[in-house]
Amino acid sequence: MNALRQSDQCHVLSCGLSWPFSPQTSFHFVLLISLLFNPLTALILSIHHTPIIRPIRMVLEQEGTLSISGAELYTKSWLPDGPVKAKLVFIHGFSDHINRYPAFFSHLASKDIAVYGFDQRGWGRSVKKPAEKGLTGPTTQVLSDIAAFLSQPHLLGSPGSQEPVFVMGHSMGGGQVLTFAAEPKYESLVKKARGFLLEAPFIGFSPEERPSWLKITLGRLAGRLMPHFQLVHKIAVENLTRDKHVQVSIKEDELMHDTGTLEGFAGLLDRTNDLQQGKMKLGKEGVVKSLWVGHGTADKTTWFEATKQWFEGCAGGVKDRTLKAYEGWFHQLHCDGECSGEFFEDVANWILERAGGEKEEVVKAEEAPKVQEVAAVPEVADEGSQKAEAKL
Structure with a gap:
């Protein structure tokens, strides 16, 4: 491996x-x-x-496994063919796996940003048998896995990487990264990271996907009795991306199994509820040095307005913070058609601007957070589409 x-x-x-x-x-x-x-x-x-x-710059791909709390988790890295300027740890989303982002990760590696990721417990190639599908464990286990991955010597472990390390999460992974960054238990590890990035984080359900209060309550009760009971939750591919080729690719990917456990769903709902109600804040100055958030305004899976409200009300401890609204874009910013190249560049440039040293961490306290808007983009064509996609 x-x-x-x-x-x-x-x-x-x-x-x-x-x-x-x-x-x-x-x-x-x-x-x-x-x-x-x-x-x-x-x-x-x-x-x-x-x-x-x-x-053309060559990108090296390295696969492996990492043993965490009795589980063998699949890992993969995208490495530049020359000196590394920064490192990015990426946390994928629901019914997702790390090999769904090749175009995005290869682009970052071509910019001298090394990318490291793993298929989370219950997802992708970390699943060895059907009973393990969606078997994520509770939130404490999810955060512990992220901490263990980050604590590797070449990342944030002692003595840690010589290059600055950034942490990024998509959708459900974005909510997990936010919860991790706000958890006092991991404060010393969070401080070592140069910055955090979120792509369409799961902070709130979109109106199209919001379950009823009764369904949530009954699901939590059932989860206490049968935590490992598996439940299939499909998301319409048309709500994830406008790219027709990517939609087909999602349907054909057997590793995107759409299966969660009642325990896993309960943890996801609890994290989302805590974020949306403002219980998870980045309020302590200096813990998270820099924060970048990108979200499509037409996202039909996670809700842009919930992300914006959280950013404005709960990220006050991060002076260097930016929210970019991608006008008219859907959930998967990294593969929403030909326009995704703009997202690639936004992420790469933001990281590289902060990879130079401590002097870039100094931000005037009176500066307002940056909120960027972009012009609407045309409907994407079926031609020349990218096959790299993620889910909730």
Whole structure:
């Protein structure tokens, strides 16, 4: 499982065509053709020696397992082929797994940001038999798993990484990351992180997905009697992304099993309720150094308005904080069609701007939090879509 896999390397012409040769070989080839047909061009090329071909950055993918409290959890990393400027730990969402984000993670790695993730207990390749589907354990177990992963020596463990470490969560994973950051038990570990990022965090149900009060109450009661009872909860793929190809990919992915346990659902509901009611705050100054939140205003799975209300009322202890509203976007910002490249760049730039050192942590206390709005985007086409997706 620890085998190192390297993605195929190729070189690309300025016009975007694939080319199988190295830049140096290609330059000599072009020079030879120029000598035959246009000596003046050959002379200019030989003087400036400016290759018209540039190499694509190579991303290294490394798989493994990590033993945590009796469970063997699947891990994967996306690593730059050169010096690392920052590290990002990513926590996935409900009925999700870490291999659903290849385009996003490869982009970050190409920007010298190493990405580390794992399939959480009950999800993805960490499930070894049907009875383990959705078997996350209570919230205490979920947070303990996150802490154990972060405590590895190359991340936040003693002595810790030389490069700044950031922590990011998507959807349910975003709610878990927020709960972790607000939990006093893990304050010393949270302080070591350079910043936290949230993609469409599950702070509140969207009106389309909100269950009734009676259903929630009965579910909690049943969970106490049969905590490991499995229940299938499907989310309409049309509510996750506008990309038709991604919608098909979600339906065909057998690892996205849509199965939770009553105990797991109860924990998710409790975390969400605590966040929405303001019980989980980042109020202690200096614990969380920096915070970035991105959410689509047309998200039909988690509610943008709940995220905005939490950001405005519960993140006061973080002076360096930004909320970006993606106007008209759906739940999966990382694969909502061709526009997702903007999200890639937003995340990469925010991390790199804070990866330079402690001097960037100094933010004037009187500065208001940044709330960014973006223009509406057109409906995405079916062509050229990205196959990287996550769920709740």
